[in-house]
Amino acid sequence: xxxxxxxxxxxxxxxxxxxxxxxxxxxxxxxxxxxxxxxxxxxxxxxxxxxxxxxxxxxxxxxxxxxxxxxxxxxxxxxxxxxxxxxxxxxxxxxxxxxxxxxxxxxxxxxxxxxxxxxxxxxxxxxxxxxxxxxxxxxxxxxxxxxxxxxxxxxxxxxxxxxxxxxxxxxxxxxxxxxxxxxxxxxxxxxxxxxxxxxxxxxxxxxxxxxxxxxxxxxxxxxxxxxxxxxxxxxxxxxxxxxxxxxxxxxxxxxxxxxxxxxxxxxxxxxxxxxxxxxxxxxxxxxxxxxxxxxxxxxxxxxxxxxxxxxxxxxxxxxxxxxxxxxxxxxxxxxxxxxxxxxxxxxxxxxxxxxxxxxxxxxxxxxxxxxxxxxxxxxxxxxxxxxxxxxxxxxxxxxxxxxxxxxxxxxxxxxxxxxxxxxxxxxxxxxxxxxxxxxxxxxxxxxxxxxxxxxxxxxxxxxxxxxxxxxxxxxxxxxxxxxxxxxxxxxxxxxxxxxxxxxxxx
Amino acid sequence: xxxxxxxxxxxxxxxxxxxxxxxxxxxxxxxxxxxxxxxxxxxxxxxxxxxxxxxxxxxxxxxxxxxxxxxxxxxxxxxxxxxxxxxxxxxxxxxxxxxxxxxxxxxxxxxxxxxxxxxxxxxxxxxxxxxxxxxxxxxxxxxxxxxxxxxxxxxxxxxxxxxxxxxxxxxxxxxxxxxxxxxxxxxxxxxxxxxxxxxxxxxxxxxxxxxxxxxxxxxxxxxxxxxxxxxxxxxxxxxxxxxxxxxxxxxxxxxxxxxxxxxxxxxxxxxxxxxxxxxxxxxxxxxxxxxxxxxxxxxxxxxxxxxxxxxxxxxxxxxxxxxxxxxxxxxxxxxxxxxxxxxxxxxxxxxxxxxxxxxxxxxxxxxxxxxxxxxxxxxxxxxxxxxxxxxxxxxxxxxxxxxxxxxxxxxxxxxxxxxxxxxxxxxxxxxxxxxxxxxxxxxxxxxxxxxxxxxxxxxxxxxxxxxxxxxxxxxxxxx
Numbered sequence: 001x002x003x004x005x006x007x008x009x010x011x012x013x014x015x016x017x018x019x020x021x022x023x024x025x026x027x028x029x030x031x032x033x034x035x036x037x038x039x040x041x042x043x044x045x046x047x048x049x050x051x052x053x054x055x056x057x058x059x060x061x062x063x064x065x066x067x068x069x070x071x072x073x074x075x076x077x078x079x080x081x082x083x084x085x086x087x088x089x090x091x092x093x094x095x096x097x098x099x100x101x102x103x104x105x106x107x108x109x110x111x112x113x114x115x116x117x118x119x120x121x122x123x124x125x126x127x128x129x130x131x132x133x134x135x136x137x138x139x140x141x142x143x144x145x146x147x148x149x150x151x152x153x154x155x156x157x158x159x160x161x162x163x164x165x166x167x168x169x170x171x172x173x174x175x176x177x178x179x180x181x182x183x184x185x186x187x188x189x190x191x192x193x194x195x196x197x198x199x200x201x202x203x204x205x206x207x208x209x210x211x212x213x214x215x216x217x218x219x220x221x222x223x224x225x226x227x228x229x230x231x232x233x234x235x236x237x238x239x240x241x242x243x244x245x246x247x248x249x250x251x252x253x254x255x256x257x258x259x260x261x262x263x264x265x266x267x268x269x270x271x272x273x274x275x276x277x278x279x280x281x282x283x284x285x286x287x288x289x290x291x292x293x294x295x296x297x298x299x300x301x302x303x304x305x306x307x308x309x310x311x312x313x314x315x316x317x318x319x320x321x322x323x324x325x326x327x328x329x330x331x332x333x334x335x336x337x338x339x340x341x342x343x344x345x346x347x348x349x350x351x352x353x354x355x356x357x358x359x360x361x362x363x364x365x366x367x368x369x370x371x372x373x374x375x376x377x378x379x380x381x382x383x384x385x386x387x388x389x390x391x392x393x394x395x396x397x398x399x400x401x402x403x404x405x406x407x408x409x410x411x412x413x414x415x416x417x418x419x420x421x422x423x424x425x426x427x428x429x430x431x432x433x434x435x436x437x438x439x440x441x442x443x444x445x446x447x448x449x450x451x452x453x454x455x456x457x458x459x460x461x462x463x464x465x466x467x468x469x470x471x472x473x474x475x476x477x478x479x480x481x482x483x484x485x486x487x488x489x490x491x492x493x494x495x496x497x498x499x500x501x502x503x504x505x506x
Numbered sequence: 507x508x509x510x511x512x513x514x515x516x517x518x519x520x521x522x523x524x525x526x527x528x529x530x531x532x533x534x535x536x537x538x539x540x541x542x543x544x545x546x547x548x549x550x551x552x553x554x555x556x557x558x559x560x561x562x563x564x565x566x567x568x569x570x571x572x573x574x575x576x577x578x579x580x581x582x583x584x585x586x587x588x589x590x591x592x593x594x595x596x597x598x599x600x601x602x603x604x605x606x607x608x609x610x611x612x613x614x615x616x617x618x619x620x621x622x623x624x625x626x627x628x629x630x631x632x633x634x635x636x637x638x639x640x641x642x643x644x645x646x647x648x649x650x651x652x653x654x655x656x657x658x659x660x661x662x663x664x665x666x667x668x669x670x671x672x673x674x675x676x677x678x679x680x681x682x683x684x685x686x687x688x689x690x691x692x693x694x695x696x697x698x699x700x701x702x703x704x705x706x707x708x709x710x711x712x713x714x715x716x717x718x719x720x721x722x723x724x725x726x727x728x729x730x731x732x733x734x735x736x737x738x739x740x741x742x743x744x745x746x747x748x749x750x751x752x753x754x755x756x757x758x759x760x761x762x763x764x765x766x767x768x769x770x771x772x773x774x775x776x777x778x779x780x781x782x783x784x785x786x787x788x789x790x791x792x793x794x795x796x797x798x799x800x801x802x803x804x805x806x807x808x809x810x811x812x813x814x815x816x817x818x819x820x821x822x823x824x825x826x827x828x829x830x831x832x833x834x835x836x837x838x839x840x841x842x843x844x845x846x847x848x849x850x851x852x853x854x855x856x857x858x859x860x861x862x863x864x865x866x867x868x869x870x871x872x873x874x875x876x877x878x879x880x881x882x883x884x885x886x887x888x889x890x891x892x893x894x895x896x897x898x899x900x901x902x903x904x905x906x907x908x909x910x911x912x913x914x915x916x917x918x919x920x921x922x923x924x925x926x927x928x929x930x931x932x933x934x935x936x937x938x939x940x941x942x943x944x945x946x947x948x949x950x951x952x953x954x955x956x957x958x959x960x961x962x963x964x965x966x967x968x969x970x971x972x973x974x975x976x977x978x979x980x981x982x983x984x985x
Contacts, residue, residue, distance in 0.1 A: 085554045093553065105547055107554060205554040212782035241558050241784050332782060335588050338597020339551040343648070356592050356646065383588075383777040392779065 005030045010076040010171045010225040017075035024060035024075030031077035035169040043142045044164035046082050048122035049089050056119045071116035080174040081161045082123040085205040093207040094128040096139035097367025098346045107205025109216050116232040121170050124160030128369045130209040133446050135159030137371035152430040155185030161219045162189040173219040178209045180450025182217050183462035187425035187475025190464045193219045194226045197483045198457035199244040202237030210332035213454035223493040227251035254486035255493050260306035262419045265313035270423035274319040287427040294466040294474040301498040315405045320398040325451040327395035334379030403456045410481040425462040425475030459485045463492040509709035512737045514666040520658045520689050521697040522566045528634045528656035529557030541649035549654035551595030556783050563656040566688040567607050567632050568797050573686050576611030578794050584781040593637035593648050603778045606631030615678045626663040633657050669733035673726050685805050685830045693725050706740035716750045723757045732757040816847035831870035842880030857900045874903040882910045894967040895919050922969045932977045935960045946982050
C-alpha cells in the first residue's frame with residue numbers, strides 16, 4: 001500500500017487526501033519511510049525536517065476534518081533544493097559558509113507551496129550555490145547518486161531534487177535553474193523539469209547565483225504535476241522586481257487542448273555540439289546518437305498528433321552560449337557572493353580581533369569550496385575595468401545575439417513562425433563519477449543546450465523521452481517564447497502519453 | 507610666491523526623507539531608534555533577499571532633478587558598485603552609474619556680497635546608504651538601521667573656487683532640499699554629506715591641477731576648514747616644486763584635520779554592472795510633467811516676489827523665505843489680514859520667529875495659526891487691544907490653542923476705553939505721586955510718559971494709551 005501511495009502523482013495524492021481516502025499524515029509517513037530507506041544509497045537530502053513535516057501534515061488533516069478548504073497540493077510531500085530559504089529550517093545553498101544558518105524567512109516558492117498545503121519533507125543537496133552540473137561541488141558529502149545507476153551523477157545543480165523525485169523521496173521538488181540546473185538533472189534522472197520564463201515565478205528568498213538568469217521551477221515525475229505546480233508557483237510578486245504582471249493561465253486545463261497545427265522546429269545547431277577552439281574557430285562535435293534517436297521519436301509523435309515539424313531551423317548563435325555564460329555567470333556570481341563575509345550569518349573563521357579584511361578572507365577561505373573560489377576569482381579577474389569591453393560587453397552582445405535567434409524563429413510574422421523548438425536536453429546521458437568512457441568535451445559543454453534559454457529568458461522543459469541501451473534516461477527539451485509554459489507543457493504531455501502507451505504495448 | 511587658483515567640485519549625498527527605505531519596507535527614519543531595530547533581510551543582505559524600489563524615492567529624486575533644472579532621464583538604470591566593507595551588507599551598493607535619473611542642470615548660488623555664482627550640475631543619481639560602523643574599546647560595532655536609506659548623490663562640475671563658495675553652495679542646497687520637501691537636510695544627522703574634489707594650479711596656467719578627493723565632510727564649518735587646508739597643502743606642494751599626487755583624503759572631524767586614505771595606484775575598481783534584480787526606472791513624459799507641476803515656487807523666486815509684490819525690504823524677504831513653511835505662514839497671515847505686508851512681516855520676524863526658536867518646531871508646527879496672527883494684528887490696529895497685549899496674546903494662543911478673541915474676552919484683555927474708569931485710575935496715580943506731579947507742573951513735561959506708564963501698569967496694559975495721555979495732561983495741568 002505504502003509503496004503504491006508514494007508512486008502516485010501529486011495530483012492523485014491530493015485528490016485522495018482531500019476526499020479523505022488517505023490522510024496527509026499517512027501519506028507523509030509513507031514518504032518519510034521511503035526517503036529513509038532510499039537515502040542510504042541516493043544521498044539526495046542535506047536536511048530532512050521530520051518534525052516540521054509532521055506538523056504540516058497534521059494541519060492539513062485538521063483542515064480536512066474541519067471541512068475547511070485546502071490547497072491544490074493538499075498533503076503532497078515535497079522537497080526543496082537547499083537554495084530556498086526556509087524559516088526555522090537550516091538552509092545552506094550547498095555551501096560550508098552557510099553551515100548552520102537558519103533563515104528568518106521563507107522563500108516565495110516555499111510560501112506558495114505551503115499555502116497550497118504541500119508538506120515540505122526536507123532540503124535537497126545541490127552544487128555549492130548552484131554552481132555545477134554534477135552536484136559534486138556541494139560541501140555536504142556524499143553527493144547525490146543517480147537512482148538509475150549509483151555509479152553515475154544525478155546531474156546538477158538541482159541534483160538532489162531530481163534524484164529525490166526519481167527515487168520517490170517525496171513526490172515533487174522545487175529546483176532552481178541558472179544555466180540548466182533543473183533540466184539537466186531532470187534529464188539525467190528521468191524526471192520532468194521545467195525552467196519557467198524569467199519573471200514568471202518569484203525568486204524572493206532563493207539564494208542567488210547569477211541573478212539575471214536565476215529561475216525557480218518544478219521537478220516532477222509527470223507533466224501534469226509540473227502543470228499543477230506551475231498553477232501554484234506562477235505569478236507576480238512585488239518582492240521580486242523582475243516578475244511580470246502577466247496573466248497566469250490554468251496550466252492544468254491548458255493541458256487538455258490538442259496540438260493540431262502547432263509549429264515545432266528542430267535545429268541542426270542542437271544536434272551537433274559546436275564548440276569553440278581556443279582561437280575561436282568552431283569545431284563540430286557529434287552528440288550521443290541515442291539522444292538524437294529519442295529526439296526523432298518525439299518529433300514523430302508530435303507530427304502524428306497533428307503538429308507541423310519544421311526542420312533545419314538555424315540557431316547560429318547557440319555556440320556562443322557556453323563561453324558567454326561563463327563570463328556573465330561568473331561576474332554576477334562573484335558579486336552575489338560578496339555578502340558572505342563571516343560577519344552577519346553563517347560560518348566565521350579567524351581570531352576575530354584582527355583586521356576586518358583578514359576576517360573576511362579567513363571566513364571565505366574556510367567556508368567556500370574549490371569550485372566557488374575558482375568562479376569568484378575568475379569573476380573578479382574578468383570584471384576588471386580594463387577587461388570590461390573584452391569580456392563583459394562582448395558576452396552581453398553574444399547574449400543579445402542568442403536572444404535574437406529565438407526572436408527570429410518565434411516571430412509570428414517571420415519565416416519560421418514556430419510555437420516550439422524541440423532540442424535535446426543534454427548532449428550526453430548521465431555519466432560516471434569517474435568519467436570513464438565519457439568524452440570530456442561533452443561534459444564541459446553539457447550546458448550548451450540549456451544555457452541559451454537562461455540567456456534569452458525563455459522557458460524550457462525537459463521531458464524523459466526514452467532510455468539508452470544501458471538503461472539511462474534521455475531527456476528532450478521543449479523551448480518556447482516568453483510566457484509560453486502552457487504550450488510547452490501541452491506538447492510535452494502529448495509526447496509523454498504516447499511514450500507511455502508505446503511502452504505498455506511492449 | 508606666484509598666484510594660484512583652486513578649482514572645486516562637490517559631491518553631495520542627500521538622504522531623502524521617504525517613509526521607508528530605498529529597497530525594502532523598513533522605516534527609514536530611525537535616528538532615535540536603538541541600533542539594528544529597523545532592519546530586515548533586504549537591508550542586511552540576507553541570502554535570497556531581493557530589492558524592490560521605493561516609488562517615493564523615485565518621486566523625490568525627480569523633484570530634486572527638476573528643482574535644479576536637470577534633465578530627467580525617462581529611462582534610468584540601477585547598477586552595482588562592488589566593494590567589501592563591514593557595513594555594506596550585500597558586498598555592493600546599489601547605485602546608478604552611467605544612466606542616472608538626472609543629467610545636467612545648475613544651482614545659482616548667491617555669495618555674501620550679492621555676487622551670483624552658477625554651479626553646473628553634472629548628474630544626480632539614486633543610491634542606497636550604507637550602515638554605520640562604530641569602534642568602541644577595540645570592538646567594531648555595526649548598525650544597519652541606516653543601511654538602505656535612499657540617497658541622491660548630486661555631483662557638480664568644478665565650478666567653485668573657494669571654501670566660501672563651497673560653503674555657500676551647500677547652504678543654498680540645504681535650503682532647497684528642505685524647501686521642496688525631499689530631505690530634512692540636517693548635516694548633524696548626516697542627512698546631507700559632502701565629498702569635495704579640490705585641485706590647485708598656478709593662476710592663468712590654463713590647465714587644472716591634479717585633483718584630490720576629500721571624503722566625509724559633515725558640516726558647513728568642516729567644509730570650509732577642509733577645503734582651506736587642502737588648498738593650502740596643494741599650494742605648498744606646488745611652491746616646493748612638487749607635483750600634487752592624486753590622493754583620496756578623509757576629513758577627521760574630531761582631530762579637525764585631513765588624513766590620507768589612499769593614492770591613485772590603490773584606487774578601488776568598483777566593477778560596475780547593471781543590478782540584474784531591478785528593472786529600469788521608466789518614467790513617462792506626462793509623469794515627469796505632473797511632478798514638475800507639484801514643484802513649489804523656489805525660495806529665491808519667492809524672495810524676489812516678496813520684494814516686488816509686497817515691497818518688503820530685502821532683509822525681511824530673505825528671512826521670511828529661509829524656510830518654506832515660514833514663508834507660507836507669512837502669506838497666509840497676509841491673506842487673512844489684508845493690510846500692509848510690512849506690518850505682518852514685523853510681527854512675523856519678532857514674534858513668530860521667536861516662538862519657532864523657543865518651541866524648536868517649524869512655523870507650520872505652531873499652535874498659533876496664520877488666521878490667529880492676522881486677527882491679533884487687526885485687534886491691535888483697531889485699538890481693541892494694545893500692542894503689548896497683542897504680544898502676550900500670541901503666547902497665550904500658542905499655549906492654549908484657543909482663538910485670540912476668545913482669550914481676550916475670557917481674560918478681559920481688551921483695551922479699557924471707558925473714560926470714567928481711566929479717569930479714576932489716573933486720579934489715584936496722580937494723588938499718590940505728589941512730588942512727580944509737582945515736578946511736572948514745574949515744567950518737567952517728560953514726566954507725562956512716566957505717569958502714563960504707571961497707569962498702564964495699573965491696567966495691565968489694557969488702557970487706551972491715547973486716552974490716558976489726554977486725561978493725565980488735563981489733570982496735571984489743571985486745564
